[in-house]
Amino acid sequence: MSLRRFARRLRGRDGYTLVELIVVLSIFLFIVTALTQLFSSGAKAELDMNRRFQAQQEARLALDRMRRELHCADSIVPGADGDGDGNVASITVSLPSQCPSAKGQNISVVYDTISAGTNRWKVRRTQSTVTVPVADYLTTDDPFRYTGPSASSRGLLHVDFPVNVYPNEGWKQWRLVDDIVLRNTLRQ
Numbered sequence: 001m002s003l004r005r006f007a008r009r010l011r012g013r014d015g016y017t018l019v020e021l022i023v024v025l026s027i028f029l030f031i032v033t034a035l036t037q038l039f040s041s042g043a044k045a046e047l048d049m050n051r052r053f054q055a056q057q058e059a060r061l062a063l064d065r066m067r068r069e070l071h072c073a074d075s076i077v078p079g080a081d082g083d084g085d086g087n088v089a090s091i092t093v094s095l096p097s098q099c100p101s102a103k104g105q106n107i108s109v110v111y112d113t114i115s116a117g118t119n120r121w122k123v124r125r126t127q128s129t130v131t132v133p134v135a136d137y138l139t140t141d142d143p144f145r146y147t148g149p150s151a152s153s154r155g156l157l158h159v160d161f162p163v164n165v166y167p168n169e170g171w172k173q174w175r176l177v178d179d180i181v182l183r184n185t186l187r188q
Helices: 003-012 018-072
Strands: 075-078 090-095 107-117 120-127 130-138 144-147 156-163 174-181
Touching: 018 090, 018 120, 018 130, 018 156, 018 174, 075 144, 090 144, 107 130
Parallel strands: none
Antiparallel strands: 075 090, 090 107, 107 120, 120 130, 130 156, 144 156, 156 174
8 A cells, every 4th residue: 555545545534633632622621720710719718608607606606695694794893904995805794693604603704805816816704714715706805895883874895896717808807796784783
């Protein structure tokens, strides 16, 4: 068989050239890369959303627990005001024996913040020697402001929990703010 005849037979067969195959593979690789990046960014966004939701939920639960205990409390002793703005990093709560969390004894509970990294604080609850973290990813170290009872009002605790999993990105911050009245304080 001559070379010309062999070349004619090859040209007569249907198929793809090497250049066509490289072009198709390049387009396929581009599409697969784009889809991979799309799925990767979607997974990252879901993880980010779950972390933010978890931090917000912890703050809600911490505030709810504080509210229940403080409604029953008969006094609060605020910690030292380090920067003179009236907000403090810790409060000591006196719970009488009739409070559900006191379990028949007069107890003191301390709520305070502790640094957990750059621009990140945790709120802790300490009773006796047991310390339990109750909220994380706060962006302030002094979330409490206590106003003592007066002739016209009962004791009041203002709580401000700014929560942000990424504290360097301020637009992602979420705030949980509440004023809790100490029902067992007497007006003076």
